[in-house]
Amino acid sequence: MDLVFPHTFVPWFRHVAPYIHAYRGKTFVVAIAGELIAGGKLDRFAQDLAILQAMGIKLVLVHGFRPQVSEQLRVKGHPARFSHGMRITDAVALDCAQEAAGQLRFEIEAAFSQGLPNTPMANAIVRVVSGNFLTARPVGIVDGVDFMHSGVVRRVDATAIRRAMDIGALVLLSPFGFSPTGEAFNLTMEDVATSTAVALQADKLLFMTEVPGIQEKPGDPESSIDTELSLAEAERMLASLPDPTQPTDTAFYLRHCVKACRGGVERSHILPFAVDGALLMEVFTHDGIGTMVVDEKLESLREATADDIGGILQLIEPFERDGTLVKRSRTEIERDIGHYTVIEHDGVIFGCAALYAFPETRTAELAALTVSPNVQGQGDGERILKRVEQRAKAMGLESIFVLTTRTMHWFIKRGFAQVDPEWLPEARKRKYNWDRRSQVLVKKL
Numbered sequence: 001m002d003l004v005f006p007h008t009f010v011p012w013f014r015h016v017a018p019y020i021h022a023y024r025g026k027t028f029v030v031a032i033a034g035e036l037i038a039g040g041k042l043d044r045f046a047q048d049l050a051i052l053q054a055m056g057i058k059l060v061l062v063h064g065f066r067p068q069v070s071e072q073l074r075v076k077g078h079p080a081r082f083s084h085g086m087r088i089t090d091a092v093a094l095d096c097a098q099e100a101a102g103q104l105r106f107e108i109e110a111a112f113s114q115g116l117p118n119t120p121m122a123n124a125i126v127r128v129v130s131g132n133f134l135t136a137r138p139v140g141i142v143d144g145v146d147f148m149h150s151g152v153v154r155r156v157d158a159t160a161i162r163r164a165m166d167i168g169a170l171v172l173l174s175p176f177g178f179s180p181t182g183e184a185f186n187l188t189m190e191d192v193a194t195s196t197a198v199a200l201q202a203d204k205l206l207f208m209t210e211v212p213g214i215q216e217k218p219g220d221p222e223s224s225i226d227t228e229l230s231l232a233e234a235e236r237m238l239a240s241l242p243d244p245t246q247p248t249d250t251a252f253y254l255r256h257c258v259k260a261c262r263g264g265v266e267r268s269h270i271l272p273f274a275v276d277g278a279l280l281m282e283v284f285t286h287d288g289i290g291t292m293v294v295d296e297k298l299e300s301l302r303e304a305t306a307d308d309i310g311g312i313l314q315l316i317e318p319f320e321r322d323g324t325l326v327k328r329s330r331t332e333i334e335r336d337i338g339h340y341t342v343i344e345h346d347g348v349i350f351g352c353a354a355l356y357a358f359p360e361t362r363t364a365e366l367a368a369l370t371v372s373p374n375v376q377g378q379g380d381g382e383r384i385l386k387r388v389e390q391r392a393k394a395m396g397l398e399s400i401f402v403l404t405t406r407t408m409h410w411f412i413k414r415g416f417a418q419v420d421p422e423w424l425p426e427a428r429k430r431k432y433n434w435d436r437r438s439q440v441l442v443k444k445l
Helices: 006-023 034-038 042-054 066-075 091-111 158-165 188-201 231-239 250-262 277-285 306-321 330-339 380-394 407-410
Strands: 029-033 058-063 128-129 134-138 149-154 169-175 176-178 184-185 204-209 229-230 267-272 291-294 301-305 340-345 346-359 363-371 399-404 415-419 438-445
Touching: 006 277, 029 042, 029 188, 034 042, 034 066, 034 091, 042 058, 042 277, 058 158, 058 188, 066 091, 091 169, 091 176, 091 184, 091 407, 128 267, 134 184, 158 169, 158 188, 158 231, 158 438, 169 188, 188 204, 188 250, 188 340, 204 250, 204 277, 229 231, 231 250, 231 291, 231 399, 250 399, 267 277, 291 340, 301 380, 301 438, 306 330, 306 340, 306 346, 306 363, 330 340, 330 346, 340 380, 363 380, 380 399, 399 407, 407 415, 407 438
Parallel strands: 029 058, 029 204, 058 169, 128 169, 134 176, 204 267, 229 291, 363 399
Antiparallel strands: 134 149, 176 184, 267 291, 301 340, 340 346, 346 363, 399 438, 415 438
16 A cells, blocks of 8 residues: 655645636536547546546546547458548448447446546546537538548537536537438547537647647657647647648647637647546646647746735745745735746746846846746746846846855856855845855856
C-alpha cells in the first residue's frame, strides 16, 4: 500500500483547489479517438471522467470508431476507403459503423458502471444518457468523390443535452446523425465534438488523440510540444500546413480546435491518450500535458493592480518564512503595488517582482523576485526579469541591482556581477541589513 505523505499531498491538493473551484458547473466536451478504446484504456479513462463529474463538471463524451469500423470491414472482406481525410461510407461501411457504434456504446456504459472498491469509481454514480441529439446532412460529392452515407452535423439539440446534464447525467454521443427523413449518416468524431461544443458554448473541448499535441516546429521530431497557442497563432500555423489526410497530421485536430474557438468555445485541447491521466494533468496543472488553443493567451505578464495583493502575499509567504525573502507586510505591499510586475495563468499569480528606482544614481532595486515552486524551471523567472529590465530602461535607468542570500548564481548566469555593498545608493545603503549579509549584484542595462 502506498503511503500518502502530508508534506507532498497537502501542497499538491492546495495547488489543485483553485481549478476545482473554477470548473464547478462548467461544461466540457471530451472526444476520444476509437484507438483509445482499441488500446484497452477505456476503464482508466472512465475513472478520470468520473472524477471530473464528481467535482461538479458537466460532461459530454463523444467517441470515435475509426479502427473498429475498419476491423469490421476487414472481417467482411470489404475495403476501407478514405478521401479528404474522411471515410467514404457505402452501404456495407454504414452497416459496419452501426455495429461498431452499438458495441462501443455498450462498452462505454459498462465502464461507467464499474463501482469497484479501491478504485476512483468506488461510490461513483455516473448515469449515461444517449439519444438522437444530432441532425445531419450528406457530405455529397466533393472533387468528384461521392461520399455516399458520410455526413456532417447540421444541428445539435443543445437544449435536450443541457437538460440531461442538469439532472447529473453524462451525455454520450456516437458519430451518427439522422436526416429529417430518418436517413442515417456516418459522421466524424471531430465534427460531432466541435459542433456540440460550439452549440453548447462549452468551456472546454478536449480531444484525446493519437498525437502528443502540436509541436512548436511541426515535422521536426526533436521539437517540443507547444503547450499553449493563441487562436491567431493557431490560424497562422494552419495557413502554412497542407490539408490533413491522417489523424497524425498536424492540422487534423488543430483545425477543429480553431473552428471551436472561432465559434465561442473558450479553450480547445489536443491531448495524448497514451499518457495515463493526461486528462487530469491537462485540467488540473499549470502547463498541462498537451496543446491548448485559446482566443487570448491565458498567461499574462503585466504590471500589478490592487486586486493582485492577496495573490502576491500568498506567493511570497513561504519564501519569507524560510528566510529566502525579507518579510513584507500587507500594508507595505499595498503601498508599493505599483512597483510590482506579476505573471498569472488562468487568474492565479505564479510569479512577481518589484522595482524600486533611485533616479539620482540612475539605478533601481529588483526586489521580491519570486516564482511558485509549482512552475519553477519553466522560464517564468526569466520572463519577469526581462519585463522588469524593460520597465527600468523606460525610466531612463542605467542599471538594476538585487540583494540576495541564496540565489546569487541564478542572477550571475543572467548578466549580474557582484559588487561591494558600499556600491549601493546612499538611501538604500542606510537600510542595508549588515546582519543578513546579503550579496549585492548589479546588471548594466
